[in-house]
Amino acid sequence: MSDWVEACAAGDIDEEDVMRFDHAGRTYAIYRSPDDEYFATDGLCSHEKVHLADGLVMDDTIECPKHNGRFNYKTGDARGAPVCVNLKTYPVKVDAGKVLIQVG
Amino acid sequence: MTAITSPALSGRDYSLTGRDAKLAIENGLSAAEWYHTDIPRKQMKELMQRSDQPAIRDTIIWLGALILSGAGSAWFWDSWWCVPFFFVYGTLYGSSTDSRWHECGHGTAFRTQWMNDAVYQLACFMIMRNPVTWRWSHTRHHTDTVIVGRDPEIAVMRPPDLVRVVLNFFGVLDAWHAMVDMVRNAAGVISAAEKTFIPEQEQPKAIRVARIWLAIYVATIALALYLHSWLPLMLVGLPRLYGAWHHVMTGLLQHGGLADNVIDHRLNSRTVLINPISRFIYWNMNYHVEHHMFPMVPYHALPKLHEMIKHDLPAPTPSILAGYREMIPTFLRQLRNEDYFIKRELPPTAKPYREELHSDNPVAAAAE
Numbered sequence: 001m002s003d004w005v006e007a008c009a010a011g012d013i014d015e016e017d018v019m020r021f022d023h024a025g026r027t028y029a030i031y032r033s034p035d036d037e038y039f040a041t042d043g044l045c046s047h048e049k050v051h052l053a054d055g056l057v058m059d060d061t062i063e064c065p066k067h068n069g070r071f072n073y074k075t076g077d078a079r080g081a082p083v084c085v086n087l088k089t090y091p092v093k094v095d096a097g098k099v100l101i102q103v104g
Numbered sequence: 105m106t107a108i109t110s111p112a113l114s115g116r117d118y119s120l121t122g123r124d125a126k127l128a129i130e131n132g133l134s135a136a137e138w139y140h141t142d143i144p145r146k147q148m149k150e151l152m153q154r155s156d157q158p159a160i161r162d163t164i165i166w167l168g169a170l171i172l173s174g175a176g177s178a179w180f181w182d183s184w185w186c187v188p189f190f191f192v193y194g195t196l197y198g199s200s201t202d203s204r205w206h207e208c209g210h211g212t213a214f215r216t217q218w219m220n221d222a223v224y225q226l227a228c229f230m231i232m233r234n235p236v237t238w239r240w241s242h243t244r245h246h247t248d249t250v251i252v253g254r255d256p257e258i259a260v261m262r263p264p265d266l267v268r269v270v271l272n273f274f275g276v277l278d279a280w281h282a283m284v285d286m287v288r289n290a291a292g293v294i295s296a297a298e299k300t301f302i303p304e305q306e307q308p309k310a311i312r313v314a315r316i317w318l319a320i321y322v323a324t325i326a327l328a329l330y331l332h333s334w335l336p337l338m339l340v341g342l343p344r345l346y347g348a349w350h351h352v353m354t355g356l357l358q359h360g361g362l363a364d365n366v367i368d369h370r371l372n373s374r375t376v377l378i379n380p381i382s383r384f385i386y387w388n389m390n391y392h393v394e395h396h397m398f399p400m401v402p403y404h405a406l407p408k409l410h411e412m413i414k415h416d417l418p419a420p421t422p423s424i425l426a427g428y429r430e431m432i433p434t435f436l437r438q439l440r441n442e443d444y445f446i447k448r449e450l451p452p453t454a455k456p457y458r459e460e461l462h463s464d465n466p467v468a469a470a471a472e
Binding site: 017047048054055056058063065066067068070081082084 | 135148149152153154210211212215236239240243246247303305306398399400
């Protein structure tokens with residue numbers, strides 16, 4: 001059974017933005033959508049292992065800061081060159097003002 | 105600025121499958137972590153914001169000027185009055201497409217992706233760069249900027265081939281190689297070098313585009329033969345030659361004469377202050393240090409980014425002429441000593457770069 005881990009406070013992430021979260025030797029990206037929903041993916045771009053938390057969130061897309069590769073952060077789908085491999089996504093919930101992600 | 109000699113490995117091997125390619129990977133120069141000026145996230149987000157409006161405005165002006173100058177060229181075809189029209193048309197066709205290809209390839213020019221894709225495809229055709237091959241080569245250029253054996257887009261290798269440089273002001277060698285590559289790709293052949301940076305699943309797309317382009321050029325030549333006139337070729341294809349001068353003039357300034365095998369864009373890239381017309385043609389890529397450090401920032405926000413981080417960058421080169429005044433003597437000296445280069449000086453307000461990059465073995469030092 002995977003654990004729910006507290007990543008941050010809900011207010012730590014601006015709307016339509018992303019934040020880095022490191023846990024147990026892994027790095028994740030936590031997103032807050034324009035609709036005030038939260039999502040989580042692997043924190044590194046599947047192309048060249050750059051931190052996505054330095055990238056740009058537009059609608060449901062995260063753009064990698066290095067080569068502008070784009071993913072749908074809600075589904076993890078890669079949206080074309082130069083990214084070809086999807087991101088892994090993780091369940092997220094907000095409980096008592098805390099953002100929790102289910103890792104593992 | 106000072107120019108210094110670095111006793112790097114003698115005899116650079118620029119092959120993407122050669123000795124220096126392997127060395128760069130072994131030494132950690134490839135896919136390294138590059139220096140970035142610190143910018144608060146809030147300001148960075150503002151700089152990265154996308155907008156359709158500036159690029160739509162610029163594209164309407166660009167396409168309008170192309171159509172008008174092309175029409176004028178055809179209208180005055182039988183007189184010398186066609187020359188100024190061809191000058192404008194050729195510069196727009198053979199030079200401004202370099203920056204349109206570039207910015208739309210990054211996906212930063214427009215907020216709306218299909219607009220980036222449409223201008224990217226059109227610009228790629230005019231500048232004769234296969235949209236698949238060059239998307240991937242440019243990705244590598246950003247990963248391994250001016251890393252010998254890794255960067256496929258080094259415009260002036262050491263020692264410089266000055267004949268090639270001069271010929272490319274008229275697009276001669278670039279267009280020739282582009283045609284050879286197009287025919288080879290159209291025949292279904294992807295070269296060994298191309299295979300090092302184009303993923304296998306993308307290679308059929310490069311072949312498909314090459315076949316479409318080949319058909320367009322064959323149709324243009326057929327029309328020229330049918331009309332017994334050079335005019336179709338003067339409007340499609342040849343402008344890549346007679347209009348190349350501006351993109352070569354500005355493109356050489358990007359990295360020419362500066363350090364190689366370093367992982368700090370302040371050392372290997374050049375920001376140049378240029379006139380507004382050239383900035384329109386070049387879409388602000390004269391802010392080249394800024395672009396490489398933060399490729400997410402759209403062209404229209406680069407002047408603002410420059411103002412924000414200039415305390416941490418070398419002083420910008422004040423003009424195109426000043427750039428050539430430092431580059432040309434460096435190229436000439438590199439004919440005798442290929443390890444000679446221009447070392448950028450940082451202002452006292454800048455974070456220092458790693459001096460060990462210029463010690464006895466810059467490759468090894470950079471990998472530490």
